[in-house]
Amino acid sequence: MTSKSEDEIVVEDPTAPASDSPAVATKRTVDVVVSLLLLALAALLGFDNWRTGMGWDSTGPQAGYFPFYLSVILAVACLWGIAKEFLARRQAGETFVTRAQLRRVLQVFVPTLFFCLAMQWLGLYVASFLLVAGFMIFIGRIAAWKSLLTALLFSLIMFATFEIAFDVIMPKGALEALFGR
Amino acid sequence: MEAFGLLLYGFSVLLTWKILALMLVGLLLGIFVGVLPGLGGPNGVAILLPLTFTMDPTSAIVMLSCIYWGALFGGAITSILFNIPGEAWSVATTFDGYPMAQQGKAAEALTAAFTSSFIGSFVAVLLITFLAPGIASFALKFGPPEFFAVYLLTFCSFVGLGREEKHKTIISMSLGLLLTGVGLDTVSGTLRMTFGSSDLLRGVNFLVAVIGLFGISEILLTMEERLALRGHSAKISLRVVLKVWKEMPRYWVTLLRSSAIGCWLGITPGGAIAASFMGYNLAKRFAKDKDSFGKGRIEGVFAPETAAHASGTSALLPMLALGIPGSGTAAILLGGLMVWGLNPGPLLFVEHKDFVWGLIASMYLGNVVGLVIVLTTVPLFAAVLRVPFAAIAPMIIVSCAIGAFAIQNAMFDIWLMLLFGVVGYAFKKIGIPLAPLTLALVLGNRAEDSFRLSMIGANGDMRVFWSNGLVGSITTLALLLLFWPVISKAWNMIRPAAR
Numbered sequence A: 001m002t003s004k005s006e007d008e009i010v011v012e013d014p015t016a017p018a019s020d021s022p023a024v025a026t027k028r029t030v031d032v033v034v035s036l037l038l039l040a041l042a043a044l045l046g047f048d049n050w051r052t053g054m055g056w057d058s059t060g061p062q063a064g065y066f067p068f069y070l071s072v073i074l075a076v077a078c079l080w081g082i083a084k085e086f087l088a089r090r091q092a093g094e095t096f097v098t099r100a101q102l103r104r105v106l107q108v109f110v111p112t113l114f115f116c117l118a119m120q121w122l123g124l125y126v127a128s129f130l131l132v133a134g135f136m137i138f139i140g141r142i143a144a145w146k147s148l149l150t151a152l153l154f155s156l157i158m159f160a161t162f163e164i165a166f167d168v169i170m171p172k173g174a175l176e177a178l179f180g181r
Numbered sequence B: 001m002e003a004f005g006l007l008l009y010g011f012s013v014l015l016t017w018k019i020l021a022l023m024l025v026g027l028l029l030g031i032f033v034g035v036l037p038g039l040g041g042p043n044g045v046a047i048l049l050p051l052t053f054t055m056d057p058t059s060a061i062v063m064l065s066c067i068y069w070g071a072l073f074g075g076a077i078t079s080i081l082f083n084i085p086g087e088a089w090s091v092a093t094t095f096d097g098y099p100m101a102q103q104g105k106a107a108e109a110l111t112a113a114f115t116s117s118f119i120g121s122f123v124a125v126l127l128i129t130f131l132a133p134g135i136a137s138f139a140l141k142f143g144p145p146e147f148f149a150v151y152l153l154t155f156c157s158f159v160g161l162g163r164e165e166k167h168k169t170i171i172s173m174s175l176g177l178l179l180t181g182v183g184l185d186t187v188s189g190t191l192r193m194t195f196g197s198s199d200l201l202r203g204v205n206f207l208v209a210v211i212g213l214f215g216i217s218e219i220l221l222t223m224e225e226r227l228a229l230r231g232h233s234a235k236i237s238l239r240v241v242l243k244v245w246k247e248m249p250r251y252w253v254t255l256l257r258s259s260a261i262g263c264w265l266g267i268t269p270g271g272a273i274a275a276s277f278m279g280y281n282l283a284k285r286f287a288k289d290k291d292s293f294g295k296g297r298i299e300g301v302f303a304p305e306t307a308a309h310a311s312g313t314s315a316l317l318p319m320l321a322l323g324i325p326g327s328g329t330a331a332i333l334l335g336g337l338m339v340w341g342l343n344p345g346p347l348l349f350v351e352h353k354d355f356v357w358g359l360i361a362s363m364y365l366g367n368v369v370g371l372v373i374v375l376t377t378v379p380l381f382a383a384v385l386r387v388p389f390a391a392i393a394p395m396i397i398v399s400c401a402i403g404a405f406a407i408q409n410a411m412f413d414i415w416l417m418l419l420f421g422v423v424g425y426a427f428k429k430i431g432i433p434l435a436p437l438t439l440a441l442v443l444g445n446r447a448e449d450s451f452r453l454s455m456i457g458a459n460g461d462m463r464v465f466w467s468n469g470l471v472g473s474i475t476t477l478a479l480l481l482l483f484w485p486v487i488s489k490a491w492n493m494i495r496p497a498a499r
Helices: A027-052 A065-087 A099-122 A124-139 A144-165 A173-179 B002-014 B017-035 B041-052 B057-082 B088-102 B106-139 B144-161 B166-180 B206-224 B238-267 B271-286 B299-314 B316-322 B328-339 B353-384 B389-408 B411-430 B435-457 B462-466 B469-482 B484-498
Strands: A008-011 A023-026 A095-098 B229-232
Touching (some): A023 A027, A027 B166, A027 B411, A095 A099, A095 B411, A099 A173, A099 B389, A099 B411, A124 B389, A144 B041, B002 B106, B017 B041, B017 B353, B041 B328, B057 B328, B057 B353, B088 B106, B088 B271, B088 B299, B106 B299, B106 B316, B106 B353, B144 B435, B144 B462, B144 B469, B206 B328, B206 B389, B206 B411, B206 B435, B238 B316, B299 B316, B316 B328, B316 B353, B328 B435, B389 B411, B435 B462, B462 B469
Antiparallel strands (some): A008 B229
C-alpha cells in the first residue's frame, strides 16, 4: 500500500505467545468445568437459603425465597449447558488456551497475586513500585533504569493524585508511621 | 419550553473553572483509555471511578461521563489507524476506516469518524433533553409493582433478545442476582449466604465486581494475544476537516438513519454493538454501489460511528429517567450514583435538578470540546500505542486495586476483585456474556425490594402485577419477550403449514 515508512507506527512484541503452541484445554472442557463449579455453588447457596427460609408467609416471600429459586434456576441452566455439551456431536473442540498463552496469562496473574499480598505489609505505593518495576524488567525486558524511573514516577503520581489531591486513603503499611496518620 | 430553561440552568451549573477543568481532564483520560489496547468505555470508567469518590456528585458525574465520551472517541483512533477495534462497537468502523488509512486518507477517515460520533451523540442528547423529564415525571406515579414490572422487562428482554446461547445468559443473570442477595437482607433484617463471615456481611460490592470483571480480566485476555501492531500515523489539518464537513450533508440520510437506529437500540437493551453493525449494514443495503463498501468508502465510517455513539449516549436516558441502565457503562455510572449518595430513579429530576441538568448540559459541552480535542491531538494519542504493554499492564492493575480498595476500605475487596478477574476471563472465553451479570448486580437488590414491597402491599397476591393496565401490559410484554425464542419458533412452524 502507499504509506511512507515515516508515517508508520510499528510496535514489536518479542515475547508473544507462539501460534503453534499445544492446547492445554478445549473450550468444551472449561465450559463443563465452569458449569460444574457453578452447579456446586448453586447447591451450596440453595441449601443455605432453604435453611434461612424459602417459604411464603402472609406478607409475601421470606428472606430466602428469591435466592433459593435463583439457585434452582442457576442449577437448571448449568445442567442444561452440561447436557448440551454431552449431547452435541463430538467435534474437534476449539482451544480454550494454549500452553504459550497460559504462560503469558500466568506472567500477569502471579505478579498480581504477589502485589495484593505485598500491599498488606508494604502498603499500596511500595507494592505498586515493585510491581511496575519488576514487571517491566523481568517480563517486558525493558532497560532497568527506564523501568525503575517509570515505576518511581508512577507511584509518586498515584500518591499525589489519590492521597493528596483526592483524599482517597490507601493502606501504606510500614510507611504509615512516616505520615503520622 | 420548560426543558430549554432547565438546560440553561444546567449550563450555569457547569460554568465554573473547577468543573470545566474536570471535564477536560476527563476527556483526555477517556481518550487515553480508549486508545490503550485492552481497555475501553466500561473498563475506563470503572477504573477511574475512585477518583470521584470524594467529589460532589455533579463534578463526579461530569468527569465520569467525559471519560466515557473520551473513550468512545478514542476507540475510533485505533480502529482506523491500526485496524484494532478498541471496543466491539468499533469493529464495523474498521471495515472502511482502515482501508481509507491504507490509501493515505487516514485524516479524512478520522475526521469522518469523530464528526459522525458527535452527530450521533448530539441527536441522542437532544432526545434525552426533551424526553427524559417527561418519562421521569410519568414514572413518578410508579409504585413498587410498576417498578418491578420494568425491572422484569429489562431482565427478560436480555434473555429473549440476546444473541448468546440462552442458558448462558440465564447463568450470567441468575449468578448476578444471587450475588446481590449476599449480606444483610434489608426487608426482613436477616443475614443471607454469609456463612458466618464478617466480610460477606457487607455483600458483594457491585463496583468491585465490575473492576474485576472488566479491568483485571481484560488485562489477562490482552496478554494472551500477540501485542505487536503496525499502523499509520495521521495528522489532521484544518483543510481536511473542512473538506469532510463539506461532503457531509450529502450523507444526511445515512446519518439520520444511523442516529435513529442508535437511539432506539440504546434505550432498549440492544446496545451499541448491534447498533453499529445495523447502521453499517443498512447503509450498505440502501447504497447504489454496494461493492464499494469495505474498500474505503467514507459512508462506511459515518454509518457505524453515528449509530454506536447515538446508542452509547441514549443508553443514559433510561438510567436517568427510570434508574435502569441501557448499557454496561451506564450500569457503572449508576453504581457511581449510589456511591455519591444519590438514589437513581425518577426522583432525581425533582430532588437533584442541578445534578441531572448539569449532566445533560455536560453532554452537549463535553461532545463539542471532545470533538475539538480529538481533532487536534490525534498524533499525540496515536503515539500512546508506542508505549510497551509491559509498562501499561502493571499500572492498570495498580489502578484497579486502588479502585477496589477505596470503595469500602477493605482488603477483602481486593481478593474479590482478583476472583472476579478470573471469572471474567473464563466467562468471556467460553461465551458467557458479562452484560447480564453486570445488570443483575446493579439492579438485583432493587428488583427484589420492589417485588417484596408489592407483595406486602397486596398481602401476597400475585395478581397485583396485573392490577391495572400499565403494570399489566409491562408484565405481559416482559413474559412475551422472555419466551420470544419459543414463540417465534412456534410461529415459524405454523406459518408454512398454513400456506
